Amino acid sequence: MDGLMMGWGLPAEQGWRKRPWTPDEDKLLTEYVSSHGEGRWSSVAKSSGLNRSGKSCRLRWVNYLKPGLKRSKITPQEEGIIIELHALWGNKWSTIARYLPGRTDNEIKNYWRTHFKKRGKPSQKQEKGKTQLLLDQQIMKQEQQEQQEEEQGENDNDINNKVLSQAEAIDQKMTDEKQGKQETLLFMYPNMENLCFPMMYQDIASWSHTMDDLWSGGLWNLDEPHGRVDQANDYNKINWN
DNA sequence: AATATGTGCAACCGCACGCGT
DNA sequence: TACGCGTGCGGTTGCACATAT
CATH class of the missing domain: 1.10.10.60 (Homeodomain-like)
Structure with a gap:
């Protein structure tokens, strides 16, 4: 496949290397997407009058112009x-x-x-090990309960696999609801009480009453008002179409 | 003050995948 | 089934700015 064109509107051989987006270009793109919606980026590039590839347009929109993006520092x-x-x-x-x-x-x-x-933080492997350790502790505590579940055909005694399968379920759900329906949010954030507290972990918690130990010792401080209801309301204002 | 080095991030590149034909 | 197109994703690069020497 041709990596230069890729069906993204404009060829790359136009002399520009890194060209920052100008406010005028941002305005053009924002206006175009507002009136025509997302998608069909190659036609966006052609129709909007932007001398940009569709790929570049999409990237600019997704990473910078899209409503709802936080511009603040990572908390x-x-x-x-x-x-x-x-x-x-x-x-x-x-x-x-x-x-x-x-x-x-x-x-x-x-x-x-x-x-x-860059700073030589714990490697991915180490982090994985740390997380796995916590999860393994939960596995041990759950062993008896898991055995009972196995009798019911539940032989999934690897909680990490549960995490992954649950995440896959979420991914599948999100794919199914790809058009941005708010059902996705309700799925991920039931009751919208904790916007940044995915359903995934709520479900994990439901697997074991001992998961509180994990929360209290983990990095996800659920006491932080990170996903307040008012934030959720703001998030609801996003145009999901 | 001038230069070197580090940091943060926007933007681009190339690959892979899904979908329609 | 094969192919082309559109799109998404992870990796990489380049540049502006900050900090150190």
Whole structure:
């Protein structure tokens, strides 16, 4: 496949290397997307009069212009979420970004590289080990309960697999609701009480009453008003179409 | 003050995948 | 089934600014 064109509107051989977006270009793109919606980026590039590739248009919109994006610095709570999820999924930035409303994969990726990768922080493997240790502790405590579940056909005694399968379920759900229906949010954030507290972990908690130990010792401080109802309302204002 | 080095982040590149034909 | 197109994703690069020497 031709990496230069890729069906993204404009060829790359136009002399520009890194060309920052100007306010006028941002305005053009914002107006175009507002009236025509997202998608069909190659036609956006052609029709809007922007001398940009569709790929560039999409990136600019997704990472900078899209309503609802946070422009503030990553909070310690968000950092904790990033660390935890990175330990689980590795460099699945877009997946991690789904659990940080208002943050983009690019932003998270940059944050990780600048704040962790360079400073010799615990490696992914180490982080994984840390998380796995916590999870293993829960496994031990649950063993008897798990055995009972196995008798009922539930032989999934690897809680990490549960995490992953649950995450996959969320991904599947989000894919199914790809058009941005708010059902996705309700699925992820039931009662909208904790905007940044994904359903995934609420479900994990339901697997074991001992998971409170994990919360109190982990990086996800649920007492922080990170996802308040008023924030959830703000998030609801986003145009999901 | 001048230069070197480090940091943060926007933007681009190349690959992979899904979908329609 | 094969192919082309549109899109998304992770990796990389380049640049502006900050800090150190």
